[in-house]
């Protein structure tokens with residue numbers, strides 16, 4: 261009896277695990293990165309492919325497991341019983357060759373059809389954004405026919421709803437993978453290469469995503485958000501991004517601290533890595549021109565607020581393993597000034 265319990269333990273554990281997994285899957289609301297709950301046409305196409313393929317997989321699973329259990333019970337060894345020895349069975353052999361071939365052909369045609377569909381050129385009015393993966397954050401360059409309209413931002417991708425957005429993916433260092441599960445499939449961002457994918461959101465909202473390819477120490481901290489807005493809100497945001505930053509000095513100084521922070525930004529070397537349109541041209545870290553417009557920073561892992569900024573400026577690598585931004589050994593007063601300066605970047 262005890263042996264029988266011990267033997268059935270893995271089976272019971274498996275069943276409980278399966279039940280928990282099902283319970284989680286059936287609650288899409290608590291899963292902001294659930295690819296099975298698409299919220300845009302391209303992600304929906306993938307989900308539509310997934311449904312029948314999963315159905316086939318479930319059918320095959322229960323068929324095969326059922327046959328195994330049947331065979332184990334029915335043909336269990338009995339004392340003094342020697343099974344009949346057979347060789348070959350054309351009917352079975354033909355069956356288990358043709359049936360999988362038919363199923364796989366269906367899966368193959370459906371998959372290739374979806375791939376071709378997803379690779380189609382986007383609508384001509386598609387917004388164009390060049391996405392560059394960095395260890396460990398995302399850079400977005402909004403690109404327009406008139407290049408003087410272009411601007412750059414980081415981690416949070418703002419898009420208008422109901423419109424195609426074509427992303428051109430690349431990387432500045434190692435291979436990353438861009439994945440906003442509710443809006444699109446995942447695609448590699450590879451140094452020296454460009455790959456295109458189109459995304460679209462039906463409704464305004466915040467869609468979570470992350471880098472989906474191991475890319476070093478802080479791979480797990482390389483997150484992203486897609487923020488979809490209706491046309492008016494998006495147009496306002498877009499107009500804002502094109503405005504250069506005002507220098508917090510002399511006539512337009514907001515507070516003494518901000519002017520001090522502006523100086524520190526140069527003397528501490530921040531400007532060597534960060535761009536602020538109209539002020540600095542660093543290209544290694546995120547462009548900070550409209551930093552105050554962002555809800556998050558550092559690979560979208562921190563809410564953008566003064567206390568998180570303070571922690572980050574105190575010792576960036578301690579907050580995010582392997583961070584290229586070094587610990588600058590700033591004093592608390594210097595940090596206060598730098599935060600005051602960052603607050604002018606709205």
Ligand code: CUA
Pocket residue numbers: 393394396435436437471472473474475476478479480482
């Ligand atoms: Cu970038 Cu993982």
